[in-house]
Amino acid sequence: MFSRPFTLSDFSLLDQILAFAILVYALYRKKKSISLHGKIATIAFFLTVPSVLYMLYSASIGLTLPSYQAVLTLHRLMGTLTILLGIIFVTNRWKWKGKKYMDLGILCWAGTFLMGIGVYLLLFGFIS
Numbered sequence: 645m646f647s648r649p650f651t652l653s654d655f656s657l658l659d660q661i662l663a664f665a666i667l668v669y670a671l672y673r674k675k676k677s678i679s680l681h682g683k684i685a686t687i688a689f690f691l692t693v694p695s696v697l698y699m700l701y702s703a704s705i706g707l708t709l710p711s712y713q714a715v716l717t718l719h720r721l722m723g724t725l726t727i728l729l730g731i732i733f734v735t736n737r738w739k740w741k742g743k744k745y746m747d748l749g750i751l752c753w754a755g756t757f758l759m760g761i762g763v764y765l766l767l768f769g770f771i772s
Contacts, residue, residue, distance in 0.1 A: 663692045666691065
């Protein structure tokens with residue numbers, strides 16, 4: 645059995661899992677109330693803030709995966725796009741805010757989320 649202490653990286657992963665689950669719930673609620681959908685999605689977006697700040701801190705101190713730099717770079721680029729789209733949607737600053745752009749946002753979020761899980765598994769030696 646692999647055993648190590650609980651770290652901020654573990655908290656970050658759990659935070660991202662919870663936020664993504666809430667976002668999926670927001671998608672489900674969209675059919676019943678677009679207003680409620682927006683509020684729940686906003687909660688999911690803001691829930692990721694501590695995790696994103698931790699990831700930025702980790703990058704600043706050089707926590708990287710030299711062998712998997714391409715995956716990490718793609719994760720960071722897609723994450724940046726996801727954050728920018730989230731800010732635009734949450735603040736309602738985009739006059740063309742619509743389903744096709746939100747679909748793009750959820751695809752970016754899902755891709756970033758899945759790559760983030762992969763990065764976590766690589767970083768902590770669960771896979772190599």
